[in-house]
Amino acid sequence: MRTLACLAALVLTAGTASADAPFTSEDGKFSVALPAKPTPSTAPLEVAGQKLTMHLFQVELADGVILVSYLDYKDDGGMTQVQRIEATVSAEVKGQKGTIVGKEAKCDLGKTLCREVVYKAHLEGMDLVKTMRNYLVGRRLYQIAVMTTATKGTKPEVIRALFDSFKLL
Numbered sequence: 001m002r003t004l005a006c007l008a009a010l011v012l013t014a015g016t017a018s019a020d021a022p023f024t025s026e027d028g029k030f031s032v033a034l035p036a037k038p039t040p041s042t043a044p045l046e047v048a049g050q051k052l053t054m055h056l057f058q059v060e061l062a063d064g065v066i067l068v069s070y071l072d073y074k075d076d077g078g079m080t081q082v083q084r085i086e087a088t089v090s091a092e093v094k095g096q097k098g099t100i101v102g103k104e105a106k107c108d109l110g111k112t113l114c115r116e117v118v119y120k121a122h123l124e125g126m127d128l129v130k131t132m133r134n135y136l137v138g139r140r141l142y143q144i145a146v147m148t149t150a151t152k153g154t155k156p157e158v159i160r161a162l163f164d165s166f167k168l169l
Contacts, residue, residue, distance in 0.1 A: 020161070024169070025057065028070045030142060033165035034059050038068065047091075050074050064148030066162065073139040081113050085136045089115050096121040098130070109168065112137050116163070120150060129153060133163045142166075 020033040038057035045054045052071045059066040077084060093100055098121035107114040116133045127150035135142040144166050146159050 020165070022165075023057070023068075025055075025068075025070075026169075028055060028142075029140075029169045030068075030070070031165075031167045031169060032068055032144065033162065034066060034068075035061065038066075045071065047073070048077050050077075061146075061148075061154065063154055064146060067143070067145045067147065068166075069145075070140055070142045073141065076139065081136055085113055085115050085134055085141075088134055088136075088141060089117050089132075092132075093117070093119045093121075096123065096130075101129075107133065109135055109166070112168070127151070131159050133166070135166075137168065 020035050021037075022031055023034045023038055024031040034057075036059050038059045041056045041058070043054045043056060045052045050073060052073065054069050054071045057068040073084070077087075079087065089104075092098075096119070098119040100117055100119045102118045105116040107116050112135050114133060114135045116131075118129065118131045121128050121130065128147055129150050130145055130147040131154075132143055132145035144163055146154050146162065148154050
């Protein structure tokens, strides 16, 4: 996904986080505990010839940025759910010229397919680490991610609490 460039810029100007509070997106049909009110935006995205709209919610942190996003695929692209989520993760890491670090994890949210990955990338002179969890619910793809500079990083327990707070409505 092409969001890494805009997220990298946010890492340089990150603000201060407050206590986590629930955020609900009625249109996105999810809730998640965030340390501050997110900034919403949309971005056009082309995936396998499909022109899509990515809905983004960003929260700046002292050491990086939190990104929660979703998009709706127009069709299954001739792939199974497992193939779609594998292709999505692979395309993002490859597109950012990243390297997966650590072990990839399959997770679930009820009966929802999920994939968790940590990857490193070098962008605009910065070494970045992105920890992301992708959920595929029908044709809707959700991503919850934390991106930090490789030198600072966000504590794993903070990332885990964020990921575990994500709920479908």
